Amino acid sequence: MVLKRELYQALEDVVGPENISEAPVILGSYAQRGRPRFEAVTLPKTTEEVQAIVRLCNRFGVQFKASSSGWGAYGDAGGPGVVKLDLRRMNRILEINEKNMYVVVEPYVIYAQLQAELMKRGLNCNITGAGSNCSALPLAAHQGIGHLSVSGSYGERNQLALEWVTPEGEIVRAGSLGSIGQWWCGDGPGPSLRGIIRGNVMPLGGLGVYTKAAQKIYHWPGPATFPIEGVSPHYRPNQIPPGFMIHYISFPSPEKLSKAAQKVGEAEIGFILMGFNPGMISANIATNNNEDLAYIKQFTDSVQGPGFLIIMAGNSPRDTEYKEKALQQIIDEYGGEPLEAVEEPKNAGGFMWRFIRVTSSIREVARASGIFAGEVGGTDVFPLMHQYIMRSAPVKQRYIDEGKLLADGTDPFVQSVEHGHAGHAELLIRFNKQDPGSLKVAGEIAQFANKTAIEGHFGVPGHAWGDAAHDQYGPHTLNYHKWLRKIKKTFDPNAASESTNYITADN
Amino acid sequence: MALEDYRTDMEMCCRCSICKFVPLEKLTEKRHSYVCPSIARYNFHTYSGGGRTSMGLALLDEELEYDEKLLEVVYNCQMCGACDMSCKYAMDIEVLEPINEIRIKCVEGGHTVPALDGIISSLRNQATMVPGAKAKRGDWAAGLDVKDITKQQAGVIYHAGCRVCYDQDLRQVATNTIELLKKAGIDVGIAGENEICCGGRAYQMGYKEDFLNQAKKYMEIIRKSGAKTLVTGCADCYHAFKVPYDKFGLKGDLEVMHATEYLARLIEEGKLKPTKKVDIKVTYHDPCHLGRLGEPYIHWEGNPVPGHIRIFDPPKEFRRGTYGVYEPPRDVLKSIPGLKLVEMDRVKEYAWCCGAGGGVRESNPDFAKWTARERISEAESTGADAIVTACSGCEQNFKETIDECGSSLKVYDVVELLARAI
Numbered sequence: 047m048v049l050k051r052e053l054y055q056a057l058e059d060v061v062g063p064e065n066i067s068e069a070p071v072i073l074g075s076y077a078q079r080g081r082p083r084f085e086a087v088t089l090p091k092t093t094e095e096v097q098a099i100v101r102l103c104n105r106f107g108v109q110f111k112a113s114s115s116g117w118g119a120y121g122d123a124g125g126p127g128v129v130k131l132d133l134r135r136m137n138r139i140l141e142i143n144e145k146n147m148y149v150v151v152e153p154y155v156i157y158a159q160l161q162a163e164l165m166k167r168g169l170n171c172n173i174t175g176a177g178s179n180c181s182a183l184p185l186a187a188h189q190g191i192g193h194l195s196v197s198g199s200y201g202e203r204n205q206l207a208l209e210w211v212t213p214e215g216e217i218v219r220a221g222s223l224g225s226i227g228q229w230w231c232g233d234g235p236g237p238s239l240r241g242i243i244r245g246n247v248m249p250l251g252g253l254g255v256y257t258k259a260a261q262k263i264y265h266w267p268g269p270a271t272f273p274i275e276g277v278s279p280h281y282r283p284n285q286i287p288p289g290f291m292i293h294y295i296s297f298p299s300p301e302k303l304s305k306a307a308q309k310v311g312e313a314e315i316g317f318i319l320m321g322f323n324p325g326m327i328s329a330n331i332a333t334n335n336n337e338d339l340a341y342i343k344q345f346t347d348s349v350q351g352p353g354f355l356i357i358m359a360g361n362s363p364r365d366t367e368y369k370e371k372a373l374q375q376i377i378d379e380y381g382g383e384p385l386e387a388v389e390e391p392k393n394a395g396g397f398m399w400r401f402i403r404v405t406s407s408i409r410e411v412a413r414a415s416g417i418f419a420g421e422v423g424g425t426d427v428f429p430l431m432h433q434y435i436m437r438s439a440p441v442k443q444r445y446i447d448e449g450k451l452l453a454d455g456t457d458p459f460v461q462s463v464e465h466g467h468a469g470h471a472e473l474l475i476r477f478n479k480q481d482p483g484s485l486k487v488a489g490e491i492a493q494f495a496n497k498t499a500i501e502g503h504f505g506v507p508g509h510a511w512g513d514a515a516h517d518q519y520g521p522h523t524l525n526y527h528k529w530l531r532k533i534k535k536t537f538d539p540n541a542a543s544e545s546t547n548y549i550t551a552d553n
Numbered sequence: 554m555a556l557e558d559y560r561t562d563m564e565m566c567c568r569c570s571i572c573k574f575v576p577l578e579k580l581t582e583k584r585h586s587y588v589c590p591s592i593a594r595y596n597f598h599t600y601s602g603g604g605r606t607s608m609g610l611a612l613l614d615e616e617l618e619y620d621e622k623l624l625e626v627v628y629n630c631q632m633c634g635a636c637d638m639s640c641k642y643a644m645d646i647e648v649l650e651p652i653n654e655i656r657i658k659c660v661e662g663g664h665t666v667p668a669l670d671g672i673i674s675s676l677r678n679q680a681t682m683v684p685g686a687k688a689k690r691g692d693w694a695a696g697l698d699v700k701d702i703t704k705q706q707a708g709v710i711y712h713a714g715c716r717v718c719y720d721q722d723l724r725q726v727a728t729n730t731i732e733l734l735k736k737a738g739i740d741v742g743i744a745g746e747n748e749i750c751c752g753g754r755a756y757q758m759g760y761k762e763d764f765l766n767q768a769k770k771y772m773e774i775i776r777k778s779g780a781k782t783l784v785t786g787c788a789d790c791y792h793a794f795k796v797p798y799d800k801f802g803l804k805g806d807l808e809v810m811h812a813t814e815y816l817a818r819l820i821e822e823g824k825l826k827p828t829k830k831v832d833i834k835v836t837y838h839d840p841c842h843l844g845r846l847g848e849p850y851i852h853w854e855g856n857p858v859p860g861h862i863r864i865f866d867p868p869k870e871f872r873r874g875t876y877g878v879y880e881p882p883r884d885v886l887k888s889i890p891g892l893k894l895v896e897m898d899r900v901k902e903y904a905w906c907c908g909a910g911g912g913v914r915e916s917n918p919d920f921a922k923w924t925a926r927e928r929i930s931e932a933e934s935t936g937a938d939a940i941v942t943a944c945s946g947c948e949q950n951f952k953e954t955i956d957e958c959g960s961s962l963k964v965y966d967v968v969e970l971l972a973r974a975i
Contacts, residue, residue, distance in 0.1 A: 067597060409644075
């Protein structure tokens, strides 16, 4: 369909002729190959412009969808008749409140930008595991779980007050912003709406547009800028800042790994704690795919079993000493062994910085073949998430043996959130996306993960979005899908906010 | 190679957007965190490296018409290679090569823009990329007493480049270089009136056949001269001789050096000794074609290995900007007594483009100046008195933009400052 000229003109009046297009060359780049294209792409600059676009879409009976950095395919159109809001021009860090330790950003601030500005002030932020190339809005980038979540929590918990343009075009200011115009609290005084706005895995563009949000930030014990030298892709720091330590520890069994990770949480010594397998460690250091394969073999041959990557950051010499001793005690108690290649002076600093800045996720998930998939555990009690992923992970080996997946190891990664208060787990697979057999396998693994989650009562995982997934999980989980539909219908009576990856009101 | 040959590279783009930013490991300031002028100016994803590869696939599959908007996107890109370098921090794919092939495909199909056609017409008729050039090409060397390589043998040929030959403001770089080389006892010659355009910019504008014609003519001049080494002060020309000439098997064993590389070597060898103080605080702008695009071409032929990870037999080494010419210009500047060098936020492989490249200065001067203003502002933020570069294109664009925007920043070439010190 082509937008009515009256609507296009009205949209153009809102954003200006430079910031709207319906040219095929523009629309094509906003759609994955073979997927539906938007009818027009707009580039709003302000909340008021977003509101005006949303209201026009409601008035003219077309849908809209917004996205920020736009990596995830859930930012795409699900079908015809959708107007895109590319929030790229909304790119300001509005406030860094050092005293109260929060920051307010617009959607197109990316984590790398935010972290760089925070470090200069002795502060830091959680970064989604997908990478620091993603939006720093705590409501974007899926759940916002990341490498730093052991010490820096994640999106849902860090989110404070926010500004939301509802699917009908009302501007809602939630939390303390709604009552006293301040950003420091997400839940009052004033409306919270946290559960409605976020759900389990975010509405993924299906419930209006989030235009500004505050989030909690954390103490950074390191230098204002990490001392990185070299030329891309061979970056590494000229020294490791005082108090920073990195280790990869493997364990004799998944059970011992799980217990050791919980102990690290209890001792509160982890700055980063990720249960990466050797394949993910290798992708981090390898600067190309050939190196990656060599490192996978080297690291896999060098570990005794599943392991975790830990970075510690001491706040003082005594704190550093305590953390080192505590970790050694945990290693001794659970039979851990270090992967020496990670600790070698020529490697350690580079590993450390890539994990802190979260720059290597693209290498880990996309360099092999341009695509990744897998199953995603939810965010729940650490041992529960560990059990869930361990129960379903072995299926990967069968597909590796059949030549359907890259042989990059079968250990899933499990991570600790808030020093073990919660946990998160994922099993990643990499495969040739041109191979229909491998694509089928990806679907089968997802279904196996769903079956495991439902039969094992592991809760609703983070990969559950869209009508089909909610309809599958809902009946086993207090019929939450019916409530989710009511939320959708109540806040979006005209079904204007495109919901392919959220839930539709109709089913 | 043609656009089709890069299909799998383009299909590998996962739309992560790192092509829009400086390498994330090196990002220290939000203010200077963007690396691609095109997406920074025009904002639609299409203008980014990732957006352009998406466009390339759509063109291959005949899903797009060559309409006005498409050509606007295609030609509003400086071909600076920043997207390519940032992407290859993480990925094993070609980005700039298919972008160049899109232009070649456009030109081959007759889908061009008048401004660039005008320049190419000048190239075809007058062997220069400066349309309407009035002066004689060799005038810049009047009174220099330098060998004419079309009549005498010389070990080193100095190539001045179109801009320098026809722009009075830029000639100082060429005359200074010859004087310094002679002072160091180098057997140098020039083609003078017989010098022709290297054709490099024609290639990056998509006019591949014109480039090849020009390159073949140029190499014939060099072959006859007997010169083993070519030195040029223009980064655009340096890149042309070093990379596409090699890519198409035309370079042979000619040693190609930028003037700053050659002069740094002479200083290192003690053949040039900067002794006079030049009291100035400067910041150095890495020209794209000397820096990230200036690394040698890597010949490779092979096939993908079937499987779930993109590797090749034999292994393919990607050009990632790692081995560009970054230190020699800085070494020359650091050798000058009294000169203080301060760095901008975006340097070396992730330097922000001056704005002039890829035909943008000719087809969309406003965009070229917009891009230059961003760099000038970055240079000003260092507190430097001057921005120093090693490319006549950068120098010209900076000077014109500074004249318009009223900045007090001075613009120099590295060679000019060295000449003051000797």
